[in-house]
Amino acid sequence: MADDIPDLALQEGIRSFFREGLHATVPAADTDLIATGVLDSLALVELLLQIETQYGVRVSLDKLDFDDFRSVARIARFVARERNSGDGAGAG
Amino acid sequence: VLLVAEDAAGVQALRAIAASRHRLGGVIASGQHDARRGATVRDLAMTLGCPVWPPEVVRDPQFGQALRDIGIDVLLNVYSLQVIAPALLQAPAIGAFNLHPGPLPEYAGLNAPSWAIYNGEQCHAVTLHWMEAEIDTGAIAYRQRLEMAEDETGLTLSVKCVQAGIPLLLQLLDVAARDPGAIPRAAQDRTRRRYFGKEVPERGCLSWPQPAHSVVRFVRACDYLPLPSPWGHPGARLDGQPLRVLKAFRTWRPCIAPAGKVGEVAGARALVAAADEWVALERLELAGRSVNAAEVLTSGCRLENG
Numbered sequence: 001m002a003d004d005i006p007d008l009a010l011q012e013g014i015r016s017f018f019r020e021g022l023h024a025t026v027p028a029a030d031t032d033l034i035a036t037g038v039l040d041s042l043a044l045v046e047l048l049l050q051i052e053t054q055y056g057v058r059v060s061l062d063k064l065d066f067d068d069f070r071s072v073a074r075i076a077r078f079v080a081r082e083r084n085s086g087d088g089a090g091a092g
Numbered sequence: 093v094l095l096v097a098e099d100a101a102g103v104q105a106l107r108a109i110a111a112s113r114h115r116l117g118g119v120i121a122s123g124q125h126d127a128r129r130g131a132t133v134r135d136l137a138m139t140l141g142c143p144v145w146p147p148e149v150v151r152d153p154q155f156g157q158a159l160r161d162i163g164i165d166v167l168l169n170v171y172s173l174q175v176i177a178p179a180l181l182q183a184p185a186i187g188a189f190n191l192h193p194g195p196l197p198e199y200a201g202l203n204a205p206s207w208a209i210y211n212g213e214q215c216h217a218v219t220l221h222w223m224e225a226e227i228d229t230g231a232i233a234y235r236q237r238l239e240m241a242e243d244e245t246g247l248t249l250s251v252k253c254v255q256a257g258i259p260l261l262l263q264l265l266d267v268a269a270r271d272p273g274a275i276p277r278a279a280q281d282r283t284r285r286r287y288f289g290k291e292v293p294e295r296g297c298l299s300w301p302q303p304a305h306s307v308v309r310f311v312r313a314c315d316y317l318p319l320p321s322p323w324g325h326p327g328a329r330l331d332g333q334p335l336r337v338l339k340a341f342r343t344w345r346p347c348i349a350p351a352g353k354v355g356e357v358a359g360a361r362a363l364v365a366a367a368d369e370w371v372a373l374e375r376l377e378l379a380g381r382s383v384n385a386a387e388v389l390t391s392g393c394r395l396e397n398g
Contacts, residue, residue, distance in 0.1 A: 005277045024112065038106075039138025040100035041319050048318070064318045066130055074191055 010055075010076035017050050018072075029073040039069060047075070057082045093265065094184065095133075096120040096150060097170040101191070101254045102133040105170040108258045110140050114265045117162045118143040118287060120150060120172070129319070133239050141254045147172065153179035166268055169223060173202075178225045179221060186272045188223040189233060189264060191251035196235075198284035200228035203322050205249040208240070209313040212305070216249060217237055218257040220264055221276060229285070231277040234260045242343075245315035246322075262358030300328075300352035304342050304369035311340040325377060327398030329354075330388065334398070338382065339375035346382060352395040362389035 011029050021027045021038070024038045033039035047069065052058050056078050068078040094117050100308040102121065109116055119142045122131035137144045149155045150172075156179040167188035169176065194204025195217035208216045209317055216238045222230035236256040240249065267274050289338070298307060314323045317338060325336035341361075349355060350363035356363045356370075362385040363370040373385040389395075 034131045035102060035135055036139045037131045037133075040103035040131045042100035042104065042254060043249065044130050045251065045318070059318075069130075074263070 002077060006082060007076050011072050014047075014072050014075050014079075016052075017047065021046060021050065026072055029076075030071050032070055033072070034066065034070055039066075044069060051075075051079055052063055055079050056084065094120065094164045094167045095170065095308075096147075096167065096172045096174065096176065097133045098122060098173070101169045101171040101257065103131055103136050103195075104254055104258055105168070105191070105261055106133055106140070106142075107111070107134050109168075109265070112262055113267065114167055114269065116140075116142050116143060117164050120145045120147055120174075121149050122294060134383060145373075146151050147174045150174045150176040153177045153379055156180045156183035159183040160217060165211075166265065166270075167223070167266075170261070175227070176223065181223050181225065186268050187275070189220055189229070190223045190228070191257045192219045192221060192228055193257065196232060196236075197280040197282060198227055199288065200285055201288035201349075202290060203288060204243060204244075205253060206246045206313040207293075209244055209246060209249060210293055210309055212309055213240060216253070216259065218253045218353075219258070220260045221280075228287070229280060230280070231279050233276050233278075234265055236260060243312070244313045245317075247316040247319060252315070295325070296324055296327055298328045298337060298394060299397050300327045300365065301367050304366040304371045307366050307371050308340050308342050311337050315339065329396040329398060330378075330393065332396075333378070335388075336377040336380045337373055337375075338377055339373070341374065343370045343372050347368045350394070351398070354389045354391055354393045354395065357386045357389060357391050360384035360386050362386050362391075364389075364395055 015026050018026050018038060022043055026038060049061050069075050093109060093114050094108060095106055098121060116190045119133060119137040121137060121144060123134045134144055146182045160183055165185045167184045169190040196315055199207060218236050219232055220234040221232045224230040229245055238252050238256055271292060298310060310326050314325050316319045325338050327334055327336055347365045351365055351367055353365040361372045361374050364373055376383055376385050376388060
């Protein structure tokens with residue numbers, strides 16, 4: 001688990017999760033994952049587990065907002081923000 | 093294939109069928125969006141370029157002719173709660189099938205994973221059955237048994253049902269394409285049938301004089317976090333104010349304090365007396381806000397039944 005992961009590396013890590021974990025191709029970092037049917041609720045749960053395992057960010061249920069997960073770029077920004085805030089270990 | 097589907101299970105079924113060698117003739121799904129549920133079946137079907145019809149068509153007997161015209165061999169119902177007109181069930185050349193997240197005939201109806209946890213079952217199942225006019229009564233085609241973990245929640249068991257159910261759908265389609273006569277058809281024993289409706293056990297209220305395992309099972313049965321729970325979360329009262337218990341755990345520590353009494357408070361958790369053991373409450377919802385139990389419960393106070 002490396003600190004200070006650049007945004008593009010985060011995006012690539014997240015895209016590989018969709019590719020390998022969910023067998024879903026995400027054409028671009030700003031593709032709307034909900035409108036295109038990629039991120040259903042169970043996929044979100046798997047993604048949250050992946051984010052916790054891979055990046056050490058435990059998403060607080062109080063803070064959970066589907067909009068933060070609407071695209072690969074937004075997810076990467078969310079993970080970076082949570083890591084930088086030092087508040088990654090929210091109560092699950 | 094005609095897919096009648098909703099929820100994440102429907103999205104995942106659609107994705108799996110679209111990636112298989114079987115041909116999707118269309119999808120019936122609602123267009124309802126829920127900010128806490130993410131992508132819908134309709135979203136994905138539109139992305140895939142599948143014909144999409146609204147759910148109301150399943151109540152129209154004349155839609156059966158449309159299915160015959162399209163050449164639908166198999167109708168698959170995945171987590172859609174629409175009651176399909178008998179004429180439509182007869183329309184596919186091979187048959188109509190429903191994926192049910194529970195063992196049949198014992199767990200027919202709604203919220204089978206939650207009921208299984210609440211009832212303290214050790215194992216569960218996902219069932220793919222032939223559809224008849226009466227809900228969840230048709231002969232069983234395929235069934236996958238699922239072991240239940242000690243700390244199983246409504247969400248984790250539902251995920252297991254979907255993960256085990258999708259391969260059953262693909263197995264059915266493979267057999268149907270090869271030899272439709274080889275699809276199993278095991279009649280259900282109607283004497284063992286139990287049907288669960290929209291009701292929530294104990295009207296959604298915790299009862300502290302119960303054994304700890306019952307209290308904790310009820311909380312876990314309602315736990316679909318971070319997703320919405322079909323039963324909501326079980327309620328209790330603190331100084332007359334209603335609260336909901338989101339996370340609770342067994343401690344196996346014997347207890348003789350009056351039921352509902354709050355004991356030790358440490359970390360995020362507060363121990364509350366059940367009939368036989370202390371129950372550790374970790375997460376509560378109070379006045380619409382999710383909080384650690386230790387933030388609002390103090391040693392010596394007493395929780396009342398919900």
